[in-house]
Amino acid sequence: MRRFQQWGRKKYSPLKTWVKGLVILTAVMLVLFIGIGLLTGAKSTYRLYSETIQNVTKELEGESFIYLFEMENKAYRSAHPQGDNLPTFSTLAFQLLTSLTPNDPRSLLGREIPGLSSYNSRIIIAGRGTDYTTLPIESDPPLDVDERGETGEVKEEAPDKPDTPVVGEDRVYIYATHSEESFYPHLPDESTAYDGKVNITLVGARLGESLEDKGIGVKVEDTNIADILREKGWKHYQSYDAARPVVEEAIAQNDSLDYYFDLHRDSIDREHTTTTIGGEDYARFAFVVGAEHAGYEENLAFASEMHKRLEEAYPGISRGVITKKGSGVDGVYNQDLNENAMLIEFGGVYNNLDELYRSADVFAEVFADYMLEDQKVSGE
Numbered sequence: 001m002r003r004f005q006q007w008g009r010k011k012y013s014p015l016k017t018w019v020k021g022l023v024i025l026t027a028v029m030l031v032l033f034i035g036i037g038l039l040t041g042a043k044s045t046y047r048l049y050s051e052t053i054q055n056v057t058k059e060l061e062g063e064s065f066i067y068l069f070e071m072e073n074k075a076y077r078s079a080h081p082q083g084d085n086l087p088t089f090s091t092l093a094f095q096l097l098t099s100l101t102p103n104d105p106r107s108l109l110g111r112e113i114p115g116l117s118s119y120n121s122r123i124i125i126a127g128r129g130t131d132y133t134t135l136p137i138e139s140d141p142p143l144d145v146d147e148r149g150e151t152g153e154v155k156e157e158a159p160d161k162p163d164t165p166v167v168g169e170d171r172v173y174i175y176a177t178h179s180e181e182s183f184y185p186h187l188p189d190e191s192t193a194y195d196g197k198v199n200i201t202l203v204g205a206r207l208g209e210s211l212e213d214k215g216i217g218v219k220v221e222d223t224n225i226a227d228i229l230r231e232k233g234w235k236h237y238q239s240y241d242a243a244r245p246v247v248e249e250a251i252a253q254n255d256s257l258d259y260y261f262d263l264h265r266d267s268i269d270r271e272h273t274t275t276t277i278g279g280e281d282y283a284r285f286a287f288v289v290g291a292e293h294a295g296y297e298e299n300l301a302f303a304s305e306m307h308k309r310l311e312e313a314y315p316g317i318s319r320g321v322i323t324k325k326g327s328g329v330d331g332v333y334n335q336d337l338n339e340n341a342m343l344i345e346f347g348g349v350y351n352n353l354d355e356l357y358r359s360a361d362v363f364a365e366v367f368a369d370y371m372l373e374d375q376k377v378s379g380e
Contacts, residue, residue, distance in 0.1 A: 121323070122323045124300065125304055125321040127286075127307070127318045128316050128319075129272060130319045135268075135322060136268065136286050136319075140193075142180060142194035169254075169256035170217040171218070171256060171258050171371070172211055172216055173219050173221065173247070173250050173254070173260045174221065175261075176200045176201050176204055176263045177262050178200065179201055179224050180199045181199055182194050182199045182200075183198065183265065183350070186198045186352065196226075203346050203356045203360055205220055206357045207360040207364060210361045210364030211364045214365070214368035216364075216367075216371060219254060223246050225242050228242040244334050247334055247337055257338075258340055260340060260341040260342070262333065264344065265347055266347065269348070272348070273345075273347045273350065275317055280358060283346055283355045283356045283358070285318045285319065285346065286318070286321075286322070286344070287306065287320070287321045288323075289303050289322070289333075289335065290335050291331065292326075292331030295339060298340075299339060306318075306366070314366075
């Protein structure tokens, strides 16, 4: 009887294993078919595109990809950072699901502590006094904005117009994504750093005049991006989405445009946004490049060249060039629309229009020389 029972268990065990395997296989096939159905039958809004994959994989540390390359080419072993170890599957999964890096607490604190999100910035060229404690800072989202500001006595007049003829076609496009960013010296109080009248668009208008005086055709955008936000009920962080159609329309209507300047003003202390040259105060520049699009290196090269030229002509006037990417920042800034698109921080919230206008004239002077050389190289 015991032998018979043992024989019965042996005959039953393979059948049980086979049934269990069949159930697992059926479940896997069912999940597979459901997944394929969702991917192919879902609306286009929810399908996977390269941008979706990019948004997922950007949460991984760059070193993690070296191990993937090493599977195909052993030469990548020499590219490992010193003392770096192969990340575990659990570590990679944790990064993907939470957007947090286990060995970098800034990935968590950067979302909670104001200002610490600057860890998403990388200094490419450091100007005088520029480090990770003096990077450009955005103001808090504006409250209800009205026209409170007064320009007062702005002593700086527009430069005298020389006999240089203005180029017929517009070559430069100037706009302001944060169009109501204002300046405390022209506001009645510091309750908000935004104003519907005295704001960064005045600096854009001055820069346009200065460039035209140099013989360069300019289109200065008069659309108030903040109005678009209010009309759509969007938040302040969606400003670049609101500005994009405006810039795209300008591109479509003006095929002669070659350069695109998005003007902003910083929120950091005056000591970091101001320099004295020849006994007069000037607002300093900072160039911000979004590093989350394929062609950002070209934007970076353009910004770096302008930084170099400005520093050669007016030492100390540029704070440098930084790139931004990652969670908590836009990371593109619509610079993917053109290789010559730049985001320029023009001074800061504590600068006055005198200082800002001087800097606008300086930028026009240096850029005009650059553009002349660029035209000669391209044969125009």
